[in-house]
Amino acid sequence: MIFARLCITQAPTAVPTVADADEALPPYPHSQSSRLTGRLSVLEDSLRQQAFDTVQLCFRGIIASSVGGKSAVEDIITLTDIKTVSDFHAPSPTSTGRNDSQKAPHAPFYFELPTTISSSGSTKLRALPLTSRISGTTRLASTGGLNDTRTIRGECNISYWIEAQFQQAGKQVGFLSEPVKIAPSLYTPRLRASIANTKSQPLTILAKPDLLSRCKIAKTPALSVTLYEPDMAISTDPATNKRSITLPLAISMDLNGKTAVDARQSVKCSADIKWEVHTRFSPTANNGRRSSISEVVHKSTTASVCKSSILFRPLPQYENTQRKSYVATSQLDLAVPDAVSQPTLQWGHLSRTYALDMTLAFHGLQGAPKYTLHSSIPLNVTATGGRNAGPGQDMDMEILKDDIVISVAEAEGESDTDEETDPNPPPFPGTSTTPQTQPQTVLVRQPTPPPPYFR
Known part of the structure; x- marks a missing residue:
């Protein structure tokens, strides 16, 4: 015995x-x-x-x-x-x-x-x-x-x-x-987000003018919105312990002789941003083959909604020449919900992805119609660096003896609907799996140089 x-x-x-x-x-x-x-x-x-x-x-x-x-x-x-x-x-x-x-x-x-x-x-x-x-x-x-x-x-x-x-x-x-x-504190202090499927390049989206302007015979100038930030760090306020992220934005419009737009004016914008969490799990491995719809569970959850007003200010002009385009810049500060507490997951039987559902309404631009933009922007969330450490440094984690929790105890906060943290997850000692561990490779991303209007 x-x-x-x-x-x-x-x-x-x-x-x-x-x-x-x-x-x-x-x-x-x-x-x-x-x-x-x-x-x-x-x-x-x-x-x-x-x-x-x-x-x-x-x-x-x-x-x-x-x-x-x-x-x-x-x-x-x-x-x-x-x-x-x-x-x-x-x-x-x-x-x-x-x-x-x-x-x-x-x-x-x-x-x-x-x-x-x-x-x-x-x-x-x-x-x-x-x-x-x-x-x-x-x-x-x-x-x-x-x-x-x-x-x-x-x-x-x-x-x-x-x-x-x-x-x-x-x-x-x-x-x-x-x-x-x-x-969640295993990842929370060192999460970074990037725009997925852009290969570290700026993302440009065209805005649509209002319906009345589209019915007119005269050509409406095109307004585009550029999001540039291939690697956005999710920062934590030490006083309130709240997390946030900053998204640089720029708008541009081609000016021609028929457009009565003053290039020196600012543009007001109303923003409605939703954090979305998409979860997928199935007993069939996601190896590229299409699975039966009855074997896959999809869950889409709106983690939080952020409403704010943005003021785009035009870039200063240092030469006494007529502008051919209108360019204005601003930034959007977003609160990060507790549901974004771990990196993007892509396992065979489980995946977890994030997206920003963005709705922008531009108004107050004299000489141009009202524009609206609605797009779902996929985000790739990764973890780099460590607690009180920069990217590439080791992570100083703690183990709580009583709760057997990796890293310091934090409130779970918001979570997905029907998704619960199991305090005593059932072990599976009889499962036959082959141990596979390989040395870790640390990937260091070189950020793309910003466009001229972000320098």
């Missing part, structure tokens, strides 16, 4: 004290990873009776998706560590334990958790999803009639845990597991 306990401890200090010298761990590496530390305690009689000779510690994470009667499991990460009997040491006489497990012989362990990993058979880096439980519905057309449909429920669970397998002469003689919750 083996009596043991698996627990998570706080991150070790940079310089361990004399009392903790026997538990000193290697120095923290300079990489984009967070350290998860813990200890495995066993009863002294189990060591004296040689109930086991080795212990295999594993940190595992999976995505379990089920829709209707079909289900599938996708392996996220598997990290292993081997401990022998000689690695278990009794605590020092000067240490004062608060419970029996701290007074028993124990072996400290740690895992370096990367924020991005490559999956099996692919070199593409993917972000680790947060611990969560997502539910939704899809519909299946019945054969009884054209309008007869049947609702099918689906559920997706993202869970992590640490398991300890006690072995004696290669045979398993004991098993122990403890769930681990990856909280």
